[in-house]
Amino acid sequence: MKLKALIPALALSFAAPFASAATFSDTFDTGLSGWTALGDVALVNGTVALTTASATFEDDIGLALNLSGHDPLAVGMPDGLEHGLSLPLGALDGDALSQATEGSALVRTFSVTAGDRLRFDWMLSTVDTAEAGFGLDYAFVVIDGQRIDLGTAASATPSGNAPYAADTGWSTFEYVFTGSGSVTLGVGVVDVLDYTASSQLQLDNFSIAAVPEPETYAMLIAGLGLIGAIARRRARV
Template sequence: MKTTKMIKSVIAAALLAAGSAYATPVVNLIQNGSFEDKTQANGTWDIYSGLDHWTAAAPTGVEVRHNVVGTAADGVNFVELDTYANSSITQAFQTVASQKYTLTFQFQNRDGVATSSQGLDVSWGGTTFASVDSLLYGNWETRSYTLIGNGTMQALTFSAHGSSDGLGTSLDNVSVTAAVPEPETYGMMLVGLAAIGFVARRRKAAK
């Protein structure tokens, strides 16, 4: 009897862990990650002092393009951070202490421009943790990184780092999501399934 109760407790814990892992939908914590807040006419570009939910460095701002020197990776707009000089954009959001987050974004070199003019730096909480450069042209590349929350508002910043000449790397489709469940969660699920099978076999043998 005690064994059965213990197994039931393990099953309940496993199912609860599994439910927690899969019941919560994946939400992008970055708002306006594809820069669609501006109604940019097809075939045009403009420099803005800021975008919805993004703070741009002053006075350089951020350049939004729609089918100009490339097409968007997501939606119709994308941005360049070397406007008439190197610039940056920042967005902050509330984090949970020790929570792992997955940052994903896409970038693309500008056709016909030397690699020395290209490239982006990425910083989290004021610390640069990645510099992305590419030898490819005309193709969007994807990068993913793991970020760790500290329980406060943390700032994510993208900065142009090539020659400050108005011709730089494009950025689009930025997202930050909570990391996938830890392996321990899947372990609990397997324990629960094994326990369910054990109980089923015992009941069948008892009949």
């Protein structure tokens, strides 16, 4: 077999384990199909944004921060945000001095295999600074009832991301599933201790992909080595 024919054949052979790795991806270019929106959720500049800003009452010193015309959902109330996330009442509170009041979330159910990796990009923007509020608003992930916090308003730094006073900058969240089956994922943001100093969570680039096993990497390295050896041998002929 000629080298120029052999190399593509080998490349396809060793790339095969990676070709089927991606099981889900969403950049929200086609909207929110398949997702359930809870509260104030809207598409903004190619990302999905969730806020704690009211559509009914004026808050944030006159700033109009609500995006969808839907109010955020109450926290700590029957049929509120916890219900939409399949959480017990109080699950979004910190302690007795940091109770969540309202918020919004995005929810979807996936089928995963143990070892699959969830990834998405996020940024928290806020007016809940120490000067304007309490700095306690936070963004979170819920995976089958387990809450994992992403960041708080206190960790945001001043920025030019008007109309918000501060933001965390973009970060990437990663999580590796340890079991297989149906999983419910929720991502959201909540006000804490107040209803007036709002926050916004932006999300983008969701994916769930299989993590290649170590032996797959070994096969790829061996294949590349074989291609290199053949190339050197042909060069000497």
